[in-house]
Amino acid sequence: GDKVKQSPSALSLQEGTNSALRCNFSIAATTVQWFLQNPRGSLMNLFYLVPGTKENGRLKSAFDSKESYSTLHIRDAQLEDSGTYFCAAESNMGYKLTFGTGTSLLVDP
Amino acid sequence: EAAVTQSPRSKVAVTGGKVTLSCHQTNNHDYMYWYRQDTGHGLRLIHYSYVADSTEKGDIPDGYKASRPSQENFSLILELASLSQTAVYFCASSDAGTGAYEQYFGPGTRLTVL
Numbered sequence: 308g309d310k311v312k313q314s315p316s317a318l319s320l321q322e323g324t325n326s327a328l329r330c331n332f333s334i335a336a337t338t339v340q341w342f343l344q345n346p347r348g349s350l351m352n353l354f355y356l357v358p359g360t361k362e363n364g365r366l367k368s369a370f371d372s373k374e375s376y377s378t379l380h381i382r383d384a385q386l387e388d389s390g391t392y393f394c395a396a397e398s399n400m401g402y403k404l405t406f407g408t409g410t411s412l413l414v415d416p
Numbered sequence: 417e418a419a420v421t422q423s424p425r426s427k428v429a430v431t432g433g434k435v436t437l438s439c440h441q442t443n444n445h446d447y448m449y450w451y452r453q454d455t456g457h458g459l460r461l462i463h464y465s466y467v468a469d470s471t472e473k474g475d476i477p478d479g480y481k482a483s484r485p486s487q488e489n490f491s492l493i494l495e496l497a498s499l500s501q502t503a504v505y506f507c508a509s510s511d512a513g514t515g516a517y518e519q520y521f522g523p524g525t526r527l528t529v530l
Contacts, residue, residue: 311458340518348504348524355518393458395519402447402466402510402517403474406458 310334311396313407320384320414328392328410332375336396339370339377340404344391353379353392384414419443420522422507428528435494437525439507447510448490449474449519450482452503459506465490466512497529 312331320326330339341353354361356370356377365385370377377394391411395404419442429435441448447466451459461474463482471482479501481493494501507522 338517342521348526350506350521350524352518352520395459397517402449402464402512403461404449404459404517404519406460408456408458 309408310405311394311407313392313394313410315410316408317411318413320381320388320412322384322386322414322416324384325380325382326384326412327381328379328394328412330377330394330396330407332377332396334396334398334405336370336372336375336377336398338397339368340395340397341368341377341379342393342395343388344393344409346390350393381412384412386414386416388412389414420507420509420520422505422522422525424525425523426526426528428530429494429497430530431498433497435497435501435527435529437492437494437505437507437527439490439492439522440488441490441507441509441520442488443509443511443520444487445509445520446487446512447517447519448484449508449510450480450490450492451506451508452476452501453506453524454503462492462505497527499529501527502529503527 354368358372360369391409449464465484508519
């Protein structure tokens with residue numbers, strides 16, 4: 308089965324609303340990265356997390372290694388937040404990332 | 417922030433032909449990686465390297481070779497391109513010096529095999 312499961316697979320939001328994306332891991336994740344792939348296809352780094360939380364503007368992310376999940380909260384969604392969000396977990400192998408299949412987010416005016 | 421560039425940005429190849437994708441990074445990172453992304457899916461690791469002149473197999477290495485002639489450059493080689501290798505290919509790099517392997521990605525190369 309999938310080692311990194313993302314939910315939901317797709318999401319539509321009204322501008323100005325809030326939402327949360329989630330990743331569940333069936334591998335022993337030690338760190339997590341979150342990326343946004345924009346409509347042009349570029350991958351932008353959002354967060355690199357050891358267990359704990361980080362916040363950057365309207366985005367906040369948490370990683371709980373004991374419960375094997377990570378979340379990404381989007382506050383006051385804007386049109387430019389649209390794209391596909393990927394989480395990726397690094398296991399005890401160090402260097403190697405295992406990606407989820409992504410959450411496709413569309414923010415409507 | 418890491419600067420990773422890829423060339424070409426897009427390519428059309430014929431079945432059975434040889435394809436070389438190039439990646440260059442300018443931040444002195446030890447690790448470099450090649451991933452492929454198929455439509456509607458996440459990224460899967462093909463090959464990686466942690467030092468020049470050495471490469472390692474990732475999760476899906478069949479049909480691909482890699483070359484790391486210098487710390488800055490990492491190439492992905494398809495000796496006999498097949499239809500199933502049509503995908504977007506991403507290169508990434510990370511600095512292992514601090515023990516944090518945050519990866520930074522290039523813009524991707526869209527490969528179409530006909």
